[in-house]
Amino acid sequence: MITTDICIIGAGPVGLFAVFEAGLLKMRCHLIDALPQVGGQLSEIYPQKPIYDIPGYPAINAQTLVDNLMEQIAPFNPGFTLGERVESLDRQEDGSYQITTSDGTAVHCQVVVIAGGLGSFEPRKPEILNLEQFEGKGVAYMVKNPEQLRNRRVVLAGGGDSALDWTIFLAEIAKEVTLVHRSDSFRGAPDSAEKVVELAKQGRINLVLQSNITSINGNGHLQEVTITAKDKSVTTLEADNLIPLFGLTPKLGPIADWGLSIDKSAISVDTTDYSTNVERIYAIGDINTYPGKLKLILCGFHEAALMCQSAFHHVHPNQKLSFKYTTVNGVPTF
C-alpha cells in the first residue's frame, strides 16, 4: 500500500504542477496515469508542437514543458504509478480515501485530485458485431506479449503505423496474418506500407483492402471473422485472434461513477478552491467545468495553486496555513 497526502489522478502538466504547489505547503503527492509516460496530452498527442501561452516562454515545445515541470517538482520526490488506470475509489471511515488501479496498486491518501484532462486514453473500438463479447477471448486492442500470438491465426484491422508495424512483425511468428483495411492505400510510414504490400505479394500475409470487419463469432473464444467489402461481398475467415488498431480516444472512465457532479463529460467545481461536490475530492485542469472555464494550461496551473491552499486543511487539520512567496522563502523541500 502506497501512503501519501494527495493522490493526483493524471500526470499531465496541470497534475505535475500541482505537485510543486503541494510541495511548497509540505504535502506529499503520488500521481497515477493510464498512459505509460508523464505529460498527458502534451507527450501523447503533440510532443513536438510549440505552445505560445505559457508565461515567460514566448514559445515552448510541449515535451520541453513537461521535462521542465519534472525538473521543477523533482525536489519534492513525488511517486508515480504509470500505465495503470484508476478503477475504484473507496472512502474510509476517517474521511481519507483508498484508490485502486487496474493492476491492483493501492494508494491511501487524505485528498484526491482529479487532473485527468479529458479522461484516460482508451482504444478506439470499431463497430463490429459481438466485439466486446470476445474481449480477452481472442480480441485485444494492443499487442502486449507477441509470443502469445506465435503460430496463431491473427487478423489485424486498421491502416495506421501500428497496424502496419504489427503486421510486419507478426508475419515472422504467427501461423497466418491478415490485415484488413477500409481503404486501398495506406497513409502510415511509406516504408512500412511498402513492406506490407511486398509481404502480401510473397504470400506471407493476406491483405484485404477496401473492406471492414463487420462481425465476429466463436464458441467461448474467437473462431471466425466476417469481412464485408465495399462492393458488399462478404467473406468469412477462420481466426484465433483479432487486433483492431485504430488509435486512442479519451474517455472519462470509472470517474463517471464516483458520485461527482458531471456536466457534459466535465466535473463541476466550486471556483473558490476547485473542490467537487464530494468532500476531499478536487478537479483541476481540462477535466473540470465552471462558468467562464477556459481550457488553457495556465488556467490549470492557477487552479492547482488554489486547490492546494484548500487541500492543506484536510491534510494538516491542526496546522495554520500561512501563505509565503517563493521569492522570500525559496523552494523549501521536505
Next chain:
Amino acid sequence: MITFTVEDRDGEQKPVEVPEGISLSLMEVLKASDYNILATCGGMALCATCHVQVVNGFDNLPPAQDLELDMLDTLPDADSDSRLACQIRVDEAVEGALFRIKSEEPS
C-alpha cells in the same frame, strides 16, 4: 450570412447560420452551437473527435491536407466523404452544405 445544415447523432437536421467573415472552424461553430463534440486537441487535427461526414457540398470544400488525411485514416468508420470539422473554415465554401456528426458521443 452563411447557412449550412447539421445532422446530429440522432438524425435530426437543423440549419446553422453564421455571419460572413468570422474566422472560425466548423468544429468551433458546432461547439458554440451546443453540439456535443470533444475536440480533444483543440483543432490541430490530432484527435479525430470532431469527425463529420459531408453529405452535401463535399466538392466545394478545399481538399484535406496530409495531417487531416493521416488522422482520418486511423478512424474505423471514416469514408471518402469524411472530414475533420476542425480543419474546415466556415466561409462561403460551406454554404448549403450538410454535415453529419460522426464522432462518438463523449461519455
